[in-house]
Amino acid sequence: MTTTHDLAVIPGDGIGLEVTPAALEVAQAAGRRHGFGFRFTEYDWSCERYRREGAMMPPDGLERLRGHDAIFLGAVGAPGVADHVSLWGLLIPIRRAFRQYVNLRPVRLFEGIDxxxxxxxxxxxxxxxxxxxxxxxxxxxxxxxxxxxxxxxxxxxxxxxxxxxxxxxxxxxxxxxxxxxxxxxxxxxxxxxxxxxxxxxxxxxxxxxxxxxxxxxxxxxxxxxxxxxxxxxxxxxxxxxxxxxxxxxxxGSIGIAPSANLNPEREFPSMFEPVHGSAPDIAGQGVANPIGAIWSAALMLEHLGHAAAAEEVVAAIAAVLAKGDVRTRDLGGTAGTRDFTAAVLALLA
Known part of the structure; x- marks a missing residue:
């Protein structure tokens, strides 16, 4: 019987709307290879929601998240909304309510990155x-x-x-x-x-x-x-x-940095997010580096019990970078978000 993980998805702001679909597509591809899947519930909690309704998330937001197996967050922050408003209205309450007391941030210099x-x-x-x-x-x-x-x-x-x-x-x-x-x-x-x-x-x-x-x-x-x-x-x-x-x-680039907000006891859902932020200066252009989000998805796979799938995702990232012909702008190349994601997916097919 195929395992299906119930995932809360909060794309958030800026490039979060672009790198989140990339990361989830890679996670699904890894799942197909290893016999598990996902059920996504997307929440439009963001600075846009704050401008529209005066809050980053609804009053019962934490209760809505509580029953999910994990949370995937794209990015938080937008011009015109103070950073302390956006973070304390969404990210920090989630970390604290769900006792995500470990923030895990692996750092690695991949072959092919200067x-x-x-x-x-x-x-x-x-x-x-x-x-x-x-x-x-x-x-x-x-x-x-x-x-x-x-x-x-x-x-x-x-x-x-x-x-x-x-x-x-x-x-x-x-x-x-x-x-x-x-x-x-x-x-x-x-x-x-x-x-x-x-x-x-x-x-x-x-x-x-x-x-x-x-x-x-x-x-x-x-x-x-x-x-x-x-x-x-x-x-x-x-x-x-x-x-x-x-x-x-x-x-080499903050664009490659992943993170996991972990509740090690698994009493509450853990949350996974790239470190880079919403990058409003390049949002909507399709040029954002998806590595941080894809690697965060790999951390999520490992947390959900799929270590082999997680290793394959990171290995695919490494292989694309080592080959060197598909790189995003922050890494000195010309590839877009979709180009890099497609190269990773080709190795997981």
Missing amino acids: SPVRADIDLVVVRENTEGEYSEIGGRMNRGFPEEMAVQEAVFTRAGVTRVLDYAFTLAGRRGGYLTSATKSNGIVHTLPFWDELVEERAAVHPGVRWDQEHIDALCAKLVLQPSRFDVIVGSNLFGDILSDLAAAVA
């Missing part, structure tokens, strides 16, 4: 995804006056830090056995020393993993100068966000 550095790059950034610097605690006072002030509190809990560290150490144990913790405990006096203490505590539970820690400023420099040194990097919400974008750029 990188700003000369190195072998194959690493994973594990970002804490539900607390840290992106808290809701704070506010503003005395708006418009000379003494106007804004206060934003970071929140690091033992439970929240421990669970993401355990995930990262376990992942490192399955990969190269090496983990790097991003910190800044020399300057941030409370939260990051607490983070460091918990890293050391959890390391004792994972004796097979070699680990070290780097201050975030030095780590950014070393990620550019010595990217092949790293395997698994774990960081707080802010640090993980910055590091994964930096690493993607070092690997």
